[in-house]
Amino acid sequence: MGERLVSGECLVWRCPAGPLPAPLHALLDDAEQARARNLGHDAARTRFVTGRVMARLLAARYADTPPRQVVFTSTCRHCTGPHGRLEVHTGAGVLHLSVSHSAERILVAIARDTVCGVDIERVALRGDRIPVSALSPVERRVLADLPQPRRLAAFIRYWARKEAILKATGDGLVLSPADLTVSAPDASARLLSWENRPPPHVSVHLSDLAVGDDYRAALATLGRPLSIVERDVDPLAEASHL
Ligand SMILES: CC(C)(COP(=O)(O)OP(=O)(O)OC[C@H]1O[C@@H](n2cnc3c(N)ncnc32)[C@H](O)[C@@H]1OP(=O)(O)O)[C@@H](O)C(=O)NCCC(=O)NCCS
Structure with missing residues (x-):
């Protein structure tokens, strides 16, 4: 049996976006390998491959199946194309995954x-x-009132919170992030309002994640808050038992 992912818990793996040895690329399915080949930029390819390998290793653990046999569905809620949120359907319910890459981190x-x-x-x-x-009028005023040297980090905090929400709902940037107002960068993370929000209006729960001074990160869950467990993971060590 695979490990249990406790209901009410969200596990977040943090890892570096370094290149992985070729055998790990073989964990990706044909569509993922084709997508990786089509990414012209080496750094983008490395981030995509590492993100998907990590998503497979993580899903495999809780779906009780080998990583290569994990079947992701990723149906876009707008056009039903295969580029939305990641899900893995198991006999014991649905595993929901979300991947994010930026520079050297995943x-x-x-x-x-x-x-x-x-x-x-x-x-x-x-x-x-x-x-x-990308900010709502309220957020713009908060940003403008900050001392200039603090504005960039504050904007990135806003952006990560909004994108986490739009990824949880499956909308992505099809919807305008300026329609969402989240709490001020120094305040605890919360969605305050959302203009023109399409149904269903499920409750949104937002948390900032700890990712060091050079990055900002957030996690949104829908319907209920989860207890978040953050863990630094070395992809090679994770794959070593395969
Ligand atoms: C979601 C989105 C904001 C992510 O932006 P990004 O710069 O790629 O940022 P991240 O690295 O944080 O996220 C990448 C992950 O987002 C996920 N993702 C893509 N679209 C998503 C969506 N609509 N909802 C939730 N997650 C989504 C994917 O799993 C992707 O991982 P992958 O590269 O392994 O496939 C952006 O891709 C987006 O807005 N997508 C939908 C927009 C669109 O034009 N869709 C077509 C309309 S039919």
Whole structure:
């Protein structure tokens, strides 16, 4: 029997996005391998492969099946294409997974029978200015009132919280993150309001995750709060018993 994932618990694996040895790539299914080949950028390919290998190792543990035989479904709620939230259907319920990559870090979250969304973002500017159009009017005012040196990290905190929610609902950036208002960056994580939210209006539970000074990360769950267990994981060590 595989290990039990306690109902009411969400396990989050944190790992580095370094390249994995070729034998671990063989854990991916044909569609994942084709997607990896089509990613032109080496760093993006490494992040994708590592994220999926880790998701397979984590799901395999609780689905009681070898990692190569884990079957992910990932139906997009907007177009039903295979690029939405990850699920694994088992005889003992549904395992919900969420993967996030940023720069050198990867997070994979898993929960049983409760939908989750995770997001990690490096504290770095992508263009030449903070894209405040992703913030609601309330959030923009909070950001503008902060001393300039604190604004980037505060924006990234906002962004990670919003994207975690939009990943949990399965909408992603099809919906505008500016429609969500989350609590101020220094306050405990909470969804305060959501304009134009499409049904179903299931309750959203939000938590910040501990990922060091250079990153910000958040986890959202739908319907109920979960007790979160965060763990640093070395992909090679995890795969060593295979
Ligand atoms: C979800 C989304 C915000 C993630 O952005 P990102 O920069 O790739 O960020 P992350 O690294 O944090 O997340 C990647 C993971 O998000 C997950 N993901 C993708 N779409 C998702 C969705 N709609 N809901 C939840 N999770 C989703 C995938 O599992 C992906 O992991 P993978 O690369 O192993 O497949 C972005 O991909 C998105 O908005 N997708 C939907 C938008 C869209 O245009 N969909 C088509 C409409 S029909």
